[in-house]
Amino acid sequence: MEEILSKLNEIATQKFGAEYAEARAQKLNKAMLTLKEGRVEAAKQGIEKGVALRVLVNGAWGFASVGSFNAESLMSAMADACRMAKIASKRLKTRIKLADTKTVVDHVQLKPKKDPAEVQMEEKIKTTLTVNKAIIEYDQRIKSCTIDYMDLTGTSCFINSEGTCIKQDKLYVWARITAAAMLNGVFTFSREEIGSTEGYELFDNMLETISEKVAKRAVEQLSAKQPKGGKFPVVLGPNVVGVFVHEAFGHLAEADLALAGGVLADNLGKKIGSDLVTFYDDGTVNGAFGSYKYDDEGVPAQKTLLIKDGVVTGLMHNRETAQKFNAEPTGNARAEDFRVEPIIRMRNTYMAPRDYTFEELLEDIAFGYYFKSFRGGQANLDGTFQVGIQEAYEIINGELGAAVRNASISGSTLETLFKVDAVGKDFELAPGRCGKGQTAFVCDGGPHIRIREVLVGGNT
Amino acid sequence: MATLEKDQMLSLAESVVAVALRKGAAEAEAYVYEGQSINTGIERGQVTKGNKIVDRGLGIRVIVNRAVGFAYTNTIEEQNTVEETVLRALSAARASKPDPDWRGLAEKKPYSVAEKIYDTKILELRAEDLVNVAFKMLDAATTVDKRVFPVEGGVGAVYLSNAIANSSGIEGFDQGTIIECSLATVAKEGSKVTPVCFEFNAERSYDIDANWVGKEAARLAVSALKTERIETKNTKLILTQFALQDLLYFTLINALKADNVQRGQSALKGKIGEKVTSENITIYDDGLFPGGLRTATFDGEGAPHQKTLLIEKGILRNFLYDNYTAKKENKASTGNAVRAGYLSTPFIESTNFHIIPGEATAEELISEVDDGLIIYYLQGAHSSNPVSGEFSVVATPAWKIKKGEITRCSRGVMLAGNIFEALNNVSALGSNERKMGQLIAPWLLVENVKVIGK
Numbered sequence: 001m002e003e004i005l006s007k008l009n010e011i012a013t014q015k016f017g018a019e020y021a022e023a024r025a026q027k028l029n030k031a032m033l034t035l036k037e038g039r040v041e042a043a044k045q046g047i048e049k050g051v052a053l054r055v056l057v058n059g060a061w062g063f064a065s066v067g068s069f070n071a072e073s074l075m076s077a078m079a080d081a082c083r084m085a086k087i088a089s090k091r092l093k094t095r096i097k098l099a100d101t102k103t104v105v106d107h108v109q110l111k112p113k114k115d116p117a118e119v120q121m122e123e124k125i126k127t128t129l130t131v132n133k134a135i136i137e138y139d140q141r142i143k144s145c146t147i148d149y150m151d152l153t154g155t156s157c158f159i160n161s162e163g164t165c166i167k168q169d170k171l172y173v174w175a176r177i178t179a180a181a182m183l184n185g186v187f188t189f190s191r192e193e194i195g196s197t198e199g200y201e202l203f204d205n206m207l208e209t210i211s212e213k214v215a216k217r218a219v220e221q222l223s224a225k226q227p228k229g230g231k232f233p234v235v236l237g238p239n240v241v242g243v244f245v246h247e248a249f250g251h252l253a254e255a256d257l258a259l260a261g262g263v264l265a266d267n268l269g270k271k272i273g274s275d276l277v278t279f280y281d282d283g284t285v286n287g288a289f290g291s292y293k294y295d296d297e298g299v300p301a302q303k304t305l306l307i308k309d310g311v312v313t314g315l316m317h318n319r320e321t322a323q324k325f326n327a328e329p330t331g332n333a334r335a336e337d338f339r340v341e342p343i344i345r346m347r348n349t350y351m352a353p354r355d356y357t358f359e360e361l362l363e364d365i366a367f368g369y370y371f372k373s374f375r376g377g378q379a380n381l382d383g384t385f386q387v388g389i390q391e392a393y394e395i396i397n398g399e400l401g402a403a404v405r406n407a408s409i410s411g412s413t414l415e416t417l418f419k420v421d422a423v424g425k426d427f428e429l430a431p432g433r434c435g436k437g438q439t440a441f442v443c444d445g446g447p448h449i450r451i452r453e454v455l456v457g458g459n460t
Numbered sequence: 461m462a463t464l465e466k467d468q469m470l471s472l473a474e475s476v477v478a479v480a481l482r483k484g485a486a487e488a489e490a491y492v493y494e495g496q497s498i499n500t501g502i503e504r505g506q507v508t509k510g511n512k513i514v515d516r517g518l519g520i521r522v523i524v525n526r527a528v529g530f531a532y533t534n535t536i537e538e539q540n541t542v543e544e545t546v547l548r549a550l551s552a553a554r555a556s557k558p559d560p561d562w563r564g565l566a567e568k569k570p571y572s573v574a575e576k577i578y579d580t581k582i583l584e585l586r587a588e589d590l591v592n593v594a595f596k597m598l599d600a601a602t603t604v605d606k607r608v609f610p611v612e613g614g615v616g617a618v619y620l621s622n623a624i625a626n627s628s629g630i631e632g633f634d635q636g637t638i639i640e641c642s643l644a645t646v647a648k649e650g651s652k653v654t655p656v657c658f659e660f661n662a663e664r665s666y667d668i669d670a671n672w673v674g675k676e677a678a679r680l681a682v683s684a685l686k687t688e689r690i691e692t693k694n695t696k697l698i699l700t701q702f703a704l705q706d707l708l709y710f711t712l713i714n715a716l717k718a719d720n721v722q723r724g725q726s727a728l729k730g731k732i733g734e735k736v737t738s739e740n741i742t743i744y745d746d747g748l749f750p751g752g753l754r755t756a757t758f759d760g761e762g763a764p765h766q767k768t769l770l771i772e773k774g775i776l777r778n779f780l781y782d783n784y785t786a787k788k789e790n791k792a793s794t795g796n797a798v799r800a801g802y803l804s805t806p807f808i809e810s811t812n813f814h815i816i817p818g819e820a821t822a823e824e825l826i827s828e829v830d831d832g833l834i835i836y837y838l839q840g841a842h843s844s845n846p847v848s849g850e851f852s853v854v855a856t857p858a859w860k861i862k863k864g865e866i867t868r869c870s871r872g873v874m875l876a877g878n879i880f881e882a883l884n885n886v887s888a889l890g891s892n893e894r895k896m897g898q899l900i901a902p903w904l905l906v907e908n909v910k911v912i913g914k
Contacts, residue, residue: 043530044530044531044805045548045552046803047532047548048532049535060507060508060510061501061508061511065514087588088508088587091595093506094506121555129557143723144724180723187845187848188845229874261653263653375845376842378843382654382856382871384839384854385839386853386874388840388842388852408876412872455872455874457854458876
């Protein structure tokens with residue numbers, strides 16, 4: 001395989017005038033399950049293989065993807081990629097250049113305790129069925145439960161025209177568990193995800209606790225009240241802090257979005273948050289869902305400091321944006337598979353803990369909300385964020401009160417980070433999937449925090 | 461584009477079904493897919509890239525002892541890989557558990573003609589043509605106003621085809637084309653940057669207006685420069701198709717899926733024949749809408765696409781069914797099984813979700829609003845409660861309407877409510893129907909929605 005890929009790059013640079021060429025061949029195996037109320041809807045297994053070819057010609061990108069390892073198809077795809085780039089470059093004012101990076105020759109082999117590819121489908125079905133039944137039987141008000149399970153194993157072989165050659169194993173195990181409950185016309189919905197790059201053993205360890213969490217929340221939310229709309233002091237749980245860091249700040253710190261008119265480009269080196277705010281994007285957390293050794297441009301993953309004590313210290317880069325900002329590539333270029341080109345993506349993004357206990361965070365709040373778990377979140381380049389909440393409680397005179405459902409928070413990132421006035425000493429990372437045209441597996445997290453004031457979307 | 465022939469794809473599908481039955485499947489279904497696209501990409505004000513993607517594959521569903529197994533591969537030119545894939549589908553089915561409710565794959569039914577979904581002109585487009593469309597769009601945007609900065613966008617031409625065969629006699633082949641151009645812009649003035657504004661045009665035939673897309677994306681961004689705060693209150697909203705598409709997908713459409721209804725996770729369960737929205741709303745799922753972006757001859761199980769009345773003058777008439785959920789109620793599938801190419805088993809989704817337009821022009825609708833907002837883009841619709849239809853989202857930006865005219869824009873306006881209450885409060889529908897993904901709809905004027913300002 002390596003020989004064909006090198007040959008392709010050689011043809012691109014020597015015959016088609018490419019200043020840079022890369023080839024990424026992947027072979028991926030997937031096992032998937034969908035279970036609904038103790039019924040296996042389908043047991044699924046798939047194999048896919050293909051090559052992604054990317055070139056720079058006259059300062060423009062060309063890309064071709066083909067689902068084959070056939071040398072002839074690949075040669076013609078490489079010619080296509082070069083032609084696409086050349087045509088795109090027609091009116092280019094600013095040519096794309098890449099930041100230098102060390103050439104790497106490496107073979108990354110994973111040695112999981114329990115390789116999901118070795119675990120029989122029967123066992124996967126048995127485990128997920130047990131959880132599915134446990135949730136349905138938890139309470140008769142629970143009407144439905146869906147479990148989606150996926151494991152992905154495979155290899156990626158990356159070779160570029162600069163001499164980098166990386167063979168890397170891939171391993172992901174993931175599941176999403178949802179439950180819906182109903183009582184007297186009130187409908188609730190609860191969701192958790194688990195995910196790891198370590199091995200199948202995660203399931204044996206985590207499924208039981210997760211399923212209880214999902215079931216308990218769905219039932220508890222039935223008697224929850226609607227939130228008030230308006231500005232309130234809030235305490236956010238690690239799960240909500242994670243999605244807040246990811247959505248409200250993380251996307252703005254992706255250098256491609258910063259360049260596209262995002263608010264962070266003009267704030268490098270400036271203070272945009274309180275002294276308590278320190279954020280990382282870290283690709284090196286052992287076994288975490290967003291971890292890997294090398295990104296899809298062959299750059300080693302690293303622990304990237306984004307904000308230190310409220311001051312913006314860096315952005316997440318690929319080689320192209322690193323060159324534009326005169327910075328080092330941070331290893332954030334990721335492609336979902338061989339069908340798509342690598343783009344800047346987060347890995348494990350989190351806030352660093354400080355010194356408050358949970359009780360201390362609550363004690364000064366006369367009335368506010370504790371947002372424990374999120375349902376979804378989204379950000380805009382202008383720094384407006386939204387995080388929808390699936391589990392929340394009132395805080396009354398420093399104590400947790402009634403459960404609250406379907407709340408959301410919103411605000412401007414640059415204003416909100418200054419309002420973080422206390423940060424907890426606990427820490428949790430949670431797996432998730434991030435959509436930016438492609439799907440990336442990530443983790444988000446942090447400690448509990450308190451925000452002096454944030455806009456809460458409510459119905460009353 | 462060099463594409464696979466109809467006969468090639470159909471005979472592959474049929475041979476796979478035969479092999480699966482021979483190897484022990486009680487029932488079998490094969491789905492062969494081909495997708496090809498060429499795209500040109502805009503980044504930060506200029507065309508910077510081009511790509512070409514070819515994706516072909518085969519998905520096989522087999523039933524053994526009422527248990528469903530599925531396998532896929534994207535290597536379809538080698539006979540032994542195809543056979544291995546059949547065996548993997550069988551092994552998955554054998555590992556699985558019988559489903560007592562399984563009542564067979566879809567049976568053959570006559571197909572209607574899906575009109576205006578295939579245009580050979582799109583197949584003939586070269587990268588040069590797409591780049592020229594991109595230039596036209598960029599030029600249109602930047603001549604509107606110097607403060608406009610096109611953030612990203614692109615032009616793409618897509619060819620899709622699929623063939624399906626199953627052991628109940630279904631065989632079908634379908635092909636279609638799509639051309640799309642889109643542009644996201646911001647406007648900058650001093651240190652002020654507007655939220656991202658976006659326009660696009662997608663069609664099944666080569667008839668897109670790149671000039672309009674560029675101008676409109678620019679106009680929206682510039683009009684977002686002047687801002688004003690908004691107070692918390694209940695107010696009138698005009699929901700444009702952007703907002704509707706986002707909101708309905710995560711709420712109403714979910715509630716209409718028979719799977720969710722049967723499983724007790726739909727607020728519409730048991731409400732057939734009852735009033736669920738205001739009387740001026742009539743909605744079809746129309747898989748045959750001429751030129752619709754989701755129009756096709758048949759669905760992901762080979763069931764014919766059709767036009768299904770879902771809500772008639774506010775009264776709930778029907779749900780969206782696939783073969784499995786339909787058979788559970790002794791009904792016929794409404795042709796709403798879709799697939800994510802060859803990689804997935806079929807699941808229920810609406811085809812073209814068509815809200816029948818009203819009489820009012822866009823201008824008339826706006827002129828009816830004395831004090832309200834017009835909503836384009838929403839953030840956080842996916843965090844709605846998919847079962848109850850409760851939403852709590854942010855409009856970025858929303859434009860104010862005062863005395864019948866659009867004035868300044870307001871950022872980060874939160875909207876909270878329940879989709880069924882909102883649809884009960886629709887007082888008028890525009891005549892300005894537009895296709896957007898699976899939605900075909902006009903603007904809606906909604907009364908009395910809770911808005912939370914800063």
